[in-house]
Amino acid sequence: MAIVLQDVSYTYMANTPLERQALSGISAVIQEGSFTAIAGHTGSGKSTLLQHLNGLIHPTSGQVLMDEVNLQGKGKAERRRAKAAARQVGMVFQYPEQQLFEETVEKDIAFGPRNLGLSEEEIEERVQSAMELMHLDYKAFKDVSPFALSGGQMRRVAIAGVLALRPKYLVLDEPTAGLDPRGRRKLTETITRLHREEHVTIIFVSHNMDDIVRLADRVLVLAHGKLLAYAPPQEVFQDSRILEEAGLQPPEAFKLADELRQAGFDIPAHAMLEEDIVSSILRLYRQGR
Amino acid sequence: MLSDITIGQFFPGDTFLHRLDPRTKLIALIFLMVAIFVFHTFGVYTALTVFTLALVFASKVPFGMILRSLKPLLWILLFTFFIHVFSTPGESLLHLWRFDATLEGIERGAFISLRLILLIVLASLLTFTTSPLKLTDAMEALLSPLKRFGVPAHELAMMMTIALRFVPTLIEETDRIMKAQESRGADFSEGSLMARIRAVIPVLVPLFLSAFRRADDLALAMEARCYHGGEGRTQMKALSFHRLDGLAFVFTALFLIILTISSGQLGGVLWG
Numbered sequence: 001m002a003i004v005l006q007d008v009s010y011t012y013m014a015n016t017p018l019e020r021q022a023l024s025g026i027s028a029v030i031q032e033g034s035f036t037a038i039a040g041h042t043g044s045g046k047s048t049l050l051q052h053l054n055g056l057i058h059p060t061s062g063q064v065l066m067d068e069v070n071l072q073g074k075g076k077a078e079r080r081r082a083k084a085a086a087r088q089v090g091m092v093f094q095y096p097e098q099q100l101f102e103e104t105v106e107k108d109i110a111f112g113p114r115n116l117g118l119s120e121e122e123i124e125e126r127v128q129s130a131m132e133l134m135h136l137d138y139k140a141f142k143d144v145s146p147f148a149l150s151g152g153q154m155r156r157v158a159i160a161g162v163l164a165l166r167p168k169y170l171v172l173d174e175p176t177a178g179l180d181p182r183g184r185r186k187l188t189e190t191i192t193r194l195h196r197e198e199h200v201t202i203i204f205v206s207h208n209m210d211d212i213v214r215l216a217d218r219v220l221v222l223a224h225g226k227l228l229a230y231a232p233p234q235e236v237f238q239d240s241r242i243l244e245e246a247g248l249q250p251p252e253a254f255k256l257a258d259e260l261r262q263a264g265f266d267i268p269a270h271a272m273l274e275e276d277i278v279s280s281i282l283r284l285y286r287q288g289r
Numbered sequence: 290m291l292s293d294i295t296i297g298q299f300f301p302g303d304t305f306l307h308r309l310d311p312r313t314k315l316i317a318l319i320f321l322m323v324a325i326f327v328f329h330t331f332g333v334y335t336a337l338t339v340f341t342l343a344l345v346f347a348s349k350v351p352f353g354m355i356l357r358s359l360k361p362l363l364w365i366l367l368f369t370f371f372i373h374v375f376s377t378p379g380e381s382l383l384h385l386w387r388f389d390a391t392l393e394g395i396e397r398g399a400f401i402s403l404r405l406i407l408l409i410v411l412a413s414l415l416t417f418t419t420s421p422l423k424l425t426d427a428m429e430a431l432l433s434p435l436k437r438f439g440v441p442a443h444e445l446a447m448m449m450t451i452a453l454r455f456v457p458t459l460i461e462e463t464d465r466i467m468k469a470q471e472s473r474g475a476d477f478s479e480g481s482l483m484a485r486i487r488a489v490i491p492v493l494v495p496l497f498l499s500a501f502r503r504a505d506d507l508a509l510a511m512e513a514r515c516y517h518g519g520e521g522r523t524q525m526k527a528l529s530f531h532r533l534d535g536l537a538f539v540f541t542a543l544f545l546i547i548l549t550i551s552s553g554q555l556g557g558v559l560w561g
């Protein structure tokens with residue numbers, strides 16, 4: 001089971017003087033169970049690509065298939081099938097806390113399940129488990145106004161609102177943007193656990209290359225709407241040409257490793273994270289002694 | 290759907306319409322609008338329509354964009370048309386329940402619709418060929434003689450500038466919030482009228498919150514840069530009239546004078 005992008009192109013405001021091609025000829029397969037990162041400069045088309053994954057927008061040419069169902073259905077029956085298929089993808093927009101609107105946290109999270117027409121017991125059960133997944137204590141928070149919460153908590157509530165739909169795929173657009181370092185680490189941990197324990201397929205946009213190396217098993221790099229690379233992050237970041245063309249900075253530790261290598265130290269090529277480099281340096285130090 | 294809204298959109302270009310002083314365009318527009326309301330003869334309308342089409346052509350704004358600016362008003366146009374078709378007394382063409390469609394009604398409806406279309410097209414030509422900043426500068430300049438009578442010309446212009454500046458931002462924001470709620474299963478296109486009204490609440494609440502937040506931020510940013518109203522404020526690009534503007538004034542005046550003179554002879558039917 002997978003989401004398949006076939007030669008997807010998208011043009012905003014087509015046939016007007018303001019028309020702008022945001023994606024051109026993207027083909028990729030996102031396997032169920034994977035942890036995929038999307039990287040690229042601002043304006044490279046990341047958000048546009050994400051919106052294709054749950055059928056919010058449809059390709060100007062090409063198609064998006066979810067488990068072989070075309071997300072752009074023609075005719076009534078096909079459209080219903082497409083809608084059901086798109087429901088398997090939960091979408092967390094950038095700054096999702098800005099979509100909160102209800103009087104209480106519980107009501108806001110219940111908005112999604114209620115739209116699905118579920119029973120009240122089922123709704124409550126889903127709200128509780130979604131809040132638990134996002135580390136929000138049900139009793140303490142359920143009757144609080146979402147607008148009385150801190151930025152990080154609001155974001156958790158918003159993500160819980162998406163998780164309450166029980167999606168198989170979770171798409172997140174720059175989920176940690178604007179959070180403080182602690183909030184960022186906590187949210188990253190939560191997302192990792194969703195993947196590991198709840199087996200939710202994760203697709204996330206990030207500007208933090210360290211996060212990408214640490215978390216993702218594949219990274220999809222966009223530049224000017226074109227697919228530049230789609231491979232494991234270790235592979236992608238070793239190719240300085242790709243990074244340069246995409247306007248990306250390699251992970252911090254990676255830069256240090258590169259300099260050490262140039263100074264004649266033997267650091268393995270796959271070492272990209274802080275902990276890898278530290279252990280390599282320790283190894284060299286012990287050997288030297 | 291939201292991308293149909295073209296109010297306040299500007300298409301940069303280098304035609305003579307773009308180069309005219311915004312005050313010239315604004316004054317000419319006001320006079321043309323008055324002409325559209327005052328004259329009722331067939332000949333004058335033909336002349337005004339040809340004149341408008343010539344301007345559209347000269348502006349190099351794509352015809353599709355002009356049509357798009359009419360689209361949001363399509364229902365008002367149709368409504369106006371049919372009201373006139375069925376409410377004008379005359380020879381009955383078609384009897385529907387208690388109403389009669391009349392030939393006079395069709396004629397009248399067509400004229401009134403044409404009048405509305407001309408007004409909209411001319412007004413959108415102004416915004417298509419004039420940057421919002423210049424437009425509000427022109428408004429301020431034209432209103433400033435009224436400052437003596439307590440009309441806050443600068444403040445009005447500043448409000449316009451800010452409002453126009455935020456139209457695209459708010460449209461974008463609405464689009465984003467709608468998509469976010471759609472992703473949570475909200476449905477804006479189906480259901481009863483009540484269901485649809487309820488469906489906008491999850492969009493309106495976040496939209497208002499963000500608009501207030503933006504307004505706050507903007508006020509703070511303006512204050513931080515010592516904004517204190519229009520007094521003693523100068524402009525980086527002061528407006529100035531050129532020969533082209535003189536020509537445009539003379540041409541428009543001639544056109545309107547000819548219309549006035551000929552309206553008695555060309556047309557024939559004069560309605561009140």
Ligand SMILES: Nc1ncnc2c1ncn2[C@@H]1O[C@H](COP(=O)(O)OP(=O)(O)O)[C@@H](O)[C@H]1O
Nearest residue numbers: 012020022040041042043044045046047048049
């Ligand atoms: N609603 C829109 N209307 C018109 N152009 C858009 C819209 N959204 C994005 N774009 C344009 O499409 C391109 C890709 O944007 P986006 O997908 O938001 O990039 P990213 O998320 O990588 O920053 C940009 O050039 C942007 O200006």
Ligand SMILES: [Mg+2]
Nearest residue numbers: 046047094173
């Ligand atoms: Mg983006």
